[in-house]
Structure formats: C-alpha cells, structure tokens
Amino acid sequence: MEPVKEEFASLSSISITSRIPDFWKKSPKIWFIQTEAVLTPQKMSDEAKYQIVISKLTPEVIEQVTDILISPPETGKYEKLKRRLLQIFEESEDRQIKKLIGEMELGDQKPSQLMRKMQDLARGRVTTETLLVLWQNLLPPAIRAVLAVSESKSEDILASIADKVMESMTPLNSVSAVQQSSLGNSPENNLISEIEKLNNRLRRLETRNNTSNFRTRSRSRSRGRFQHNQRHNPNWLCKYHYKYKNKATKCVKPCNWKPSQREKPAEN
Structure with missing residues (x-):
C-alpha cells in the first residue's frame, strides 16, 4: 500500500501545481495570495510548499534567491523564500x-x-x-x-x-x-x-457634412474634366455656341467658334 500512497501524493502535488500560475514579478503579493488560497486547504508541509514555489520561478527570478536555494534554512523555508521575493519585487x-x-x-x-x-x-x-x-x-x-x-x-x-x-x-x-x-x-x-441627444445631433451633422463634401468634390471633378477638355480639344466650343451656333449672344473663352462657321442665310 505504501507505493500506492506515494503515487497518489505525487499525482495530488501535480494537480495542485497546475492550479498555480508562474510567479508574477509585477504583483508578487497578489500572486502569493492566490498561491496560498490553493496551498493552505491542502495542509501541506513547509518543504512541499517551498518546492512548489521554486517550480514556479523563472530563471531571472531564481537569480535573486540563489543563496536561499543553495543553503536553505532547516525550518521555515517557505516563509523565508516568500519574504525575499516580496522584498525584491514588491514596489515600495x-x-x-x-x-x-x-x-x-x-x-x-x-x-x-x-x-x-x-x-x-x-x-x-x-x-x-x-x-x-x-x-x-x-x-x-x-x-x-x-x-x-x-x-x-x-x-x-x-x-x-x-x-x-x-x-x-x-x-x-x-x-x-x-x-x-x-x-x-x-x-x-x-x-x-x-449627452445622447447631443451625440445624435453631432452624428446627423457629420453625415450632412460628409454628403455636402461629396457633392463639392463631384462638382470639382466635373469642372476639372470640363477644363481639361478646354485645354486639349482644338475644336472645343463653349456651351452657347455649341447649342445656339450663330444665334449665340454669349461666349465663354477659349471658345473656338470662327466666323466661317456661321450658318449661311437661307436662299429665296
């Protein structure tokens, strides 16, 4: 029966260890509170608690407590390790x-x-x-x-x-x-x-402004295309001459309407 007890104790220790996270350097006090919430109900020995804490330390943390690990006290190992970790990592x-x-x-x-x-x-x-x-x-x-x-x-x-x-x-x-x-x-x-009413009003204004900006950009692009055609089309006619021909009373430069393009009067 003795080997069975030892195996059960080993499995129990593994289960307990898995419930404890790795040591928190930024919150060591909170880590010990959580760790002891797991360990205390188990009524574990000082040696067992000491070994579990060591298993949760990173190499960087172990460097700060190597003297205790190399020469641990005969009793109170867990408390001494706990005091050292709190002293080093707990903020003043x-x-x-x-x-x-x-x-x-x-x-x-x-x-x-x-x-x-x-x-x-x-x-x-x-x-x-x-x-x-x-x-x-x-x-x-x-x-x-x-x-x-x-x-x-x-x-x-x-x-x-x-x-x-x-x-x-x-x-x-x-x-x-x-x-x-x-x-x-x-x-x-x-x-x-x-506040919500104001937020709704601001959202409506933002939507209205976005719509207005879109229309402005569209008109600007249209004018840009219109002006582009003016510069590159040698036969471009302004809207007045294009529509009314010789009856146009207005003209927009640079319109290419020429007198020769005037319509001939109808013959009797």
Whole structure:
C-alpha cells in the first residue's frame, strides 16, 4: 500500500501545481495570495510548499534567491523564500504613490477597472476623496460631467455609473443600452439622456457634412474634366455656341467658334 500512497501524493502535488500560475514579478503579493488560497486547504508541509514555489520561478527570478536555494534554512523555508521575493519585487510605498499620481491612464479599460488598479496602489495611503479626484481626472470630459452631478461619493457606485456612460458613448450603442432602471430618475440619468441627444445631433451633422463634401468634390471633378477638355480639344466650343451656333449672344473663352462657321442665310 505504501507505493500506492506515494503515487497518489505525487499525482495530488501535480494537480495542485497546475492550479498555480508562474510567479508574477509585477504583483508578487497578489500572486502569493492566490498561491496560498490553493496551498493552505491542502495542509501541506513547509518543504512541499517551498518546492512548489521554486517550480514556479523563472530563471531571472531564481537569480535573486540563489543563496536561499543553495543553503536553505532547516525550518521555515517557505516563509523565508516568500519574504525575499516580496522584498525584491514588491514596489515600495513611495513608488506606488508616484505610479498612482503620475503614471495611470484609462486606455482601453473600463473606468471601474482603472478604479480597482488605483485602489490597489492606494491601499489606504490616500483618502477616498483624493483617490476619486485622481481617478476622475483620467476620464473623458463627458463622463466627468455626469459624475459631477452625482450625489454619491461611493467609489463602487461612481465606477458603475462611469462604465454605463462609457457604454452609451460607443458608436454602436445608444442611451437605451444603459441600464436606466439602476439609475432611476436621477440627475445622472437625465444628463446621460442629454449627452445622447447631443451625440445624435453631432452624428446627423457629420453625415450632412460628409454628403455636402461629396457633392463639392463631384462638382470639382466635373469642372476639372470640363477644363481639361478646354485645354486639349482644338475644336472645343463653349456651351452657347455649341447649342445656339450663330444665334449665340454669349461666349465663354477659349471658345473656338470662327466666323466661317456661321450658318449661311437661307436662299429665296
């Protein structure tokens, strides 16, 4: 039975290891939280946890902990390895604050996703009011306008409102895509409706301008062809002489109408 137990333990270890991602250099603290969520229920030994963490380190990371790997302590191997990795790769408080203040941007993510990242960097080191100001300054003006009339100061509620406003701003969606039932007859909902009306007006104006520009370009091309024929056709006649011949009372240069081309009067 002993070999069966060892084989079962080996398979169990492989299954546990497969549920743990490779070490995250940019978020070591979060990585350990996820890793320990897998390891703790298994009641694994210190040695087993230590070996699993080593298996998840890249060569670049291993270079930072070679002294521990070569001469590990007799006890507390896992905790010592964990402390070293956090010490090396976890950003300092000053670095996190600098990143929070000067390096964040919305990009392609939702406002709520940006909020979560900024909350993680803040970690209680800045007030809620300051965090909201920093976050709102990174949002488009239309979203800031809606948030400005909101009576709520909750980070989660404001992030949810910002997400809905952003959805209503996309070209393929309208204000009906916003879950108005969650906003009710609130200033936020009224302002979203007004923004959508303005967006519709702008889209109509843009369509009208595009149509007008197309017609202008078409007329320009026609004039260009007309002028091109003038320069290269030695027998070109202006529209007056072309249509009325000798009865024309007007002429457009460079018309090639010649007196010899006048029609002879009818003979009696």
